[in-house]
Amino acid sequence: MRKKSKYIILILLIVLWGIFCCLNIVKAGFGITPPDIVNEYLSPGTSFEKTIYLVRGNPDEELTAEVTIEDSPIKDWITIENGMMFPLPKGEKKVPMKVKITVPEDAAYGRYKGKIQVRAISSGTNEGQVTTLLGGMVDIDLTVTEKVFSDFRVKTISIPNVEKGNPVVVIVNLENLGNARTRPSKIHLEIYDLSHRKILRSADIFEIKGWVEAFQTGQVKGELPIVLDLGEYWADVSVYKGGEQVGFAKVHFRVIPPKERAVVQKPSFLTLSPLTAGLILVVVLVLIVLFIVFSKRKRSQMKEKAE
Amino acid sequence: MANKIKISIPWIIVLGMYAMIALGAGLILKEVMADTIQPSVTVGNVAPTVGTVILNGGNDITVVENTYVTISGTTTVSDSNGYSDIVSVTSTLYLNNTTCSSGLADPNWCYYISSCATSNCSGNSCDVTCSANVWFIAEPTSPTTSYPGADWQMDITAVDSGNNSDTGTTSQELLTLYAFDIDGSINYGTVNPGGTSTEKQTHATNTGNYEIDLALSGVDMDDGAGHTIPVGQQKYSSSSNMGDWIGTALTTTPTPYNLDLPKPTATTSNSYDDLYWMIKIPDPQYPGTYSGTNTVSAVDAI
Numbered sequence: 001m002r003k004k005s006k007y008i009i010l011i012l013l014i015v016l017w018g019i020f021c022c023l024n025i026v027k028a029g030f031g032i033t034p035p036d037i038v039n040e041y042l043s044p045g046t047s048f049e050k051t052i053y054l055v056r057g058n059p060d061e062e063l064t065a066e067v068t069i070e071d072s073p074i075k076d077w078i079t080i081e082n083g084m085m086f087p088l089p090k091g092e093k094k095v096p097m098k099v100k101i102t103v104p105e106d107a108a109y110g111r112y113k114g115k116i117q118v119r120a121i122s123s124g125t126n127e128g129q130v131t132t133l134l135g136g137m138v139d140i141d142l143t144v145t146e147k148v149f150s151d152f153r154v155k156t157i158s159i160p161n162v163e164k165g166n167p168v169v170v171i172v173n174l175e176n177l178g179n180a181r182t183r184p185s186k187i188h189l190e191i192y193d194l195s196h197r198k199i200l201r202s203a204d205i206f207e208i209k210g211w212v213e214a215f216q217t218g219q220v221k222g223e224l225p226i227v228l229d230l231g232e233y234w235a236d237v238s239v240y241k242g243g244e245q246v247g248f249a250k251v252h253f254r255v256i257p258p259k260e261r262a263v264v265q266k267p268s269f270l271t272l273s274p275l276t277a278g279l280i281l282v283v284v285l286v287l288i289v290l291f292i293v294f295s296k297r298k299r300s301q302m303k304e305k306a307e
Numbered sequence: 308m309a310n311k312i313k314i315s316i317p318w319i320i321v322l323g324m325y326a327m328i329a330l331g332a333g334l335i336l337k338e339v340m341a342d343t344i345q346p347s348v349t350v351g352n353v354a355p356t357v358g359t360v361i362l363n364g365g366n367d368i369t370v371v372e373n374t375y376v377t378i379s380g381t382t383t384v385s386d387s388n389g390y391s392d393i394v395s396v397t398s399t400l401y402l403n404n405t406t407c408s409s410g411l412a413d414p415n416w417c418y419y420i421s422s423c424a425t426s427n428c429s430g431n432s433c434d435v436t437c438s439a440n441v442w443f444i445a446e447p448t449s450p451t452t453s454y455p456g457a458d459w460q461m462d463i464t465a466v467d468s469g470n471n472s473d474t475g476t477t478s479q480e481l482l483t484l485y486a487f488d489i490d491g492s493i494n495y496g497t498v499n500p501g502g503t504s505t506e507k508q509t510h511a512t513n514t515g516n517y518e519i520d521l522a523l524s525g526v527d528m529d530d531g532a533g534h535t536i537p538v539g540q541q542k543y544s545s546s547s548n549m550g551d552w553i554g555t556a557l558t559t560t561p562t563p564y565n566l567d568l569p570k571p572t573a574t575t576s577n578s579y580d581d582l583y584w585m586i587k588i589p590d591p592q593y594p595g596t597y598s599g600t601n602t603v604s605a606v607d608a609i
Contacts, residue, residue, distance in 0.1 A: 029514040031372035031486020034449060036383035054488065057443070057514065093371045117561060117567070119602055130541070130584075131491035132509065135604035136485055137522060137561065155365035194431055195387040196356040232385060232431055232468060234356060240449065249359035250475065252383035252432055285327050 011116040030063045031055045032118045032136035037099060039142050039215070041149035041179045047102040048215035049081075053140055054088060054095045054118060063088040063120045065097070072114040076141060080116075087122060099138070107144050114140040116170065151177040152184075152212065154247030157237050164230055167223040168203065170237055172247070183208045184247075186224055186240040187222040196234045196250070201226055228255045352469030355386040355393050357435075360477040362400075362461045367555045368441065368479050372486030373514035373576065375440040380461040382475045384425075386398045387433035396423040400438035402446050403460035414442040414574055423463065437463055442574050447516050449485040485605035486515035487568065489492055493584050493601065503552045503588030506583040511603070513568035513578035518608040520568065521582070522561035526597035536597050541586050557601065565609045 002284050037050045055064055067084045081098035088095050099116065119135040156173040170189060170225050176182050187205040192198060205222035212218035239247035362368075362380040370376055378400065398420040401407030407417035423437035448454045450594060458478035466472045489511050495504040510542045513519055523543060527535040542554035545566055569579040 022542050027373045029486055029512070031484050033369045033484040033486075033515075034367075034482040034484075035485040035517075035605075035607070036451075038450075053369050055369070055371045055484065057371055057486075093374070093376075094369065099434030117602075117604060119604075129495070130525075130599045130601050132489050132493060133600060133602045134487070134489060135602050137604050137606045139607065156361050157359070194356075195353050197353075217442055233359070234385070250356075252356075252358045252385055254430075281327060281330065285324055289324055 012115065012245065016085045028056065028058050028060065032138060034116060035136065036139040036141065037101070038140075040145070041147070041177075042101075042103050042142055042144045043146070043148075043179045043214075044103055044107045044144060045105040046179055046214055047100060049098055049100050052097045052099060052118075052229070053116075054097055054120070056088065056093060056120070059088065059090055059092055061122065064088045065095070065121045066121050067097070068117045070115040070117065072112070074101075074112045074239050075115045076113065077103060077112075077142075078109075078116065078140070092180075097194055101140075101142065103144055105140075109144050111144055112140075112142045114142075116140065116281070123280065130152070145179075148180050149178040150180050150182050152182050152241065152246070153177060154239050155217065157239065157247060157249035157251060159235055159237070159251045159253040161256050162228070163258045164255050165227060165258060167225040168228075168235070170222045170224070170235075172220050172222070172239055173217070174212055174239075174247075175217045176214055178199035180216045181211045181213050183211050183220045184222075185242055188238040188240065189222075189224055189235040191224075191226070191228070192234040192236070194232045194234070200228070230257060317525035319415075325470050329558035340472075350388070351587075352467060352471060353387040354469075355384055355400050355465040355467050355473050357463055357465050357473045357475035358383040360437075360463050360475045362479045364457075368459055368477070368481040370441055370443045370445055370481070370484055370516060372443050372484060372489065375442045375574075377438050378441045379436055380463060380583055381434065381436050381479065382463050383432055383463045384435050386464075386465075386467055387431060388467065390425075390431055390433045392427045392469075393425075393433065393465050394468050395466045396425065396435050396437070397421055397466075398423055398439075398461060398463045398465060400439045400441070400459060400461045402448070402454060402457055403457045404454060404457040415444050415445050415572055425533045426457075435463060435465070437461065440548040443484060443486070443514060444516055444571050444574060444576075445481055451516065452483060460547070481516075484515040484516045485517060485519050485607075486513070486576050487519060487521065487603075487605050488514055489514050489582075489603055495584075495586045498586065498588045500588050502591040503587045504585055506547055506549045506585050508547070509582045509584065511566060511568060511580055511582050512576050513571050514576050515605065516570060517603045518567075518569045520563050520608050522563045522604045522606045523555075523557060523558045523601065524561040524604075525601040526559060526599055528597040530593070530597045532593075532595065534593040534595060534597075536588065536592065537587070538599075538600075540589065541584060541599075541601070543585075544583050545580060547581065547583055549583055552585055552587045554583070554585060561602065561604055561606075563606050563609050567608065 033053050067080050079100040116138040119133045153175045191201045210220040235251050236265045237249050360380045360382045371566040371596045390584045399407040400418040404417035409419040412419045418439035423435050425433040427434040446458050448554045458483045460478040462476045464474040493507045529535045539556040541557040544554035568578050
């Protein structure tokens with residue numbers, strides 16, 4: 001009996017050893033995305049921001065991110081908006097790290113490379129052994145150029161609901177990839193009925209409101225004055241850069257009553273349905289007829305009495 | 308004459324009243340007639356319309372190491388027969404140099420969403436949100452990856468009661484994720500001056516979506532009393548046979564090591580390798596318990 005229990009304990013120990021020592025248990029990893037910052041069109045004096053996400057699939061404890069910018073000619077161009085040490089909170093799978101690159105006014109044209117190392121540091125220390133910290137490297141690849149480069153990427157296109165009588169407003173959210181402020185050269189708009197079959201209006205909007213500064217993301221607007229009935233519509237919106245179409249969206253919008261007119265109206269005779277109006281008219285006339293008949297009968301009775 | 312007029316007045320009033328009654332009755336009759344005449348028409352079933360999808364708010368997609376993130380796309384769906392005529396909204400999110408359907412679902416490049424959520428339904432339209440749990444192994448599409456010309460595309464398809472359908476679409480880039488984990492500790496145990504430890508095994512697992520190598524660095528080990536063991540006394544190797552201190556000496560600056568951890572293709576990462584460590588204690592060396600910190604960082608594959 002004693003021998004048997006010894007065997008059971010031994011088997012249990014072997015199983016536990018197998019679980020804790022030999023299986024591929026991934027406990028708490030660390031990652032960076034994206035792992036690079038590339039910009040080929042920087043002008044002296046410009047700056048831009050890039051967000052790098054520090055990710056942990058199992059953020060079961062708070063760690064501290066420690067940032068080290070490796071020595072290179074561009075070391076002083078780099079600023080970490082979060083600071084060089086910042087928390088990676090427990091429960092947060094993605095922590096944004098904002099990197100700002102500022103090119104000095106006197107920077108020479110050319111290509112520059114650098115590296116940023118981020119380490120995830122735990123507060124616990126293990127005496128008598130080597131602690132292994134996990135980290136990631138962000139590669140930086142910058143080109144300073146005298147060329148003016150204009151380019152953008154359309155992120156979203158939307159049309160807010162339109163109050164009847166107001167123009168249709170197209171909002172284009174775009175990311176400026178170039179080193180000069182930008183906006184689309186033209187927005188082409190085709191307005192369709194609800195079934196997206198019948199085209200109601202087709203127009204080009206050249207007067208674009210707003211600009212998006214170099215390397216920024218922002219909104220520009222275009223307006224089309226058009227009177228549409230209340231209801232739902234579709235619009236095919238094409239965004240142009242020069243002669244090239246760089247964005248397209250099929251967008252749904254509604255034409256709604258103007259807010260000032262959307263008050264509750266008092267009912268009037270004219271607003272009643274024909275059936276109700278007719279019934280009221282008949283009832284009133286019947287009452288008048290009855291009144292006349294009764295008054296005539298009364299008068300004739302009084303006449304008879306007098307005679 | 309005046310008497311004649313006096314006699315005619317009641318008749319005129321009565322005739323006027325008859326006229327008004329006739330008008331009222333006419334109005335009522337008109338409505339009643341409208342109800343009783345039953346015109347016949349068959350309303351056709353018109354295909355629904357799906358707007359352009361906004362995927363992940365118009366931003367690049369980022370995934371999280373060793374797990375999944377929920378990625379959503381939104382659009383508007385309308386149907387001239389009323390929004391209730393829309394019977395199903397499904398979606399696919401996929402690497403757009405491949406094809407994707409329910410039968411081809413694969414966490415590396417194809418996610419099928421069998422039912423999307425509708426909200427704000429009124430009149431003839433509804434807002435639609437389609438969500439997929441995207442795993443860390445999803446193929447990246449950044450310029451330096453294997454699919455620089457491709458993007459992740461979301462198609463949203465609405466089907467109505469007449470089996471008519473329409474599809475809205477959009478695409479976004481999925482960013483590269485360098486991520487890994489190291490399992491196992493480095494405890495060299497007791498080693499005499501001039502002696503070498505046995506190999507200590509650690510296990511590195513790629514938990515990102517791109518092939519990586521590891522850059523290794525460290526600091527001198529110290530005993531807290533001013534005595535140190537230089538960082539270069541530690542060596543590492545992907546081979547378990549380090550003999551009598553064979554391997555690459557650790558340095559204070561991160562040095563890429565060709566461990567070759569390819570992109571994993573399974574949600575329980577199938578990309579891993581062992582990394583072995585060994586230390587040689589200088590002779591003479593002050594006795595004590597020495598501790599240190601080694602840093603392992605994910606870098607682009609060499």
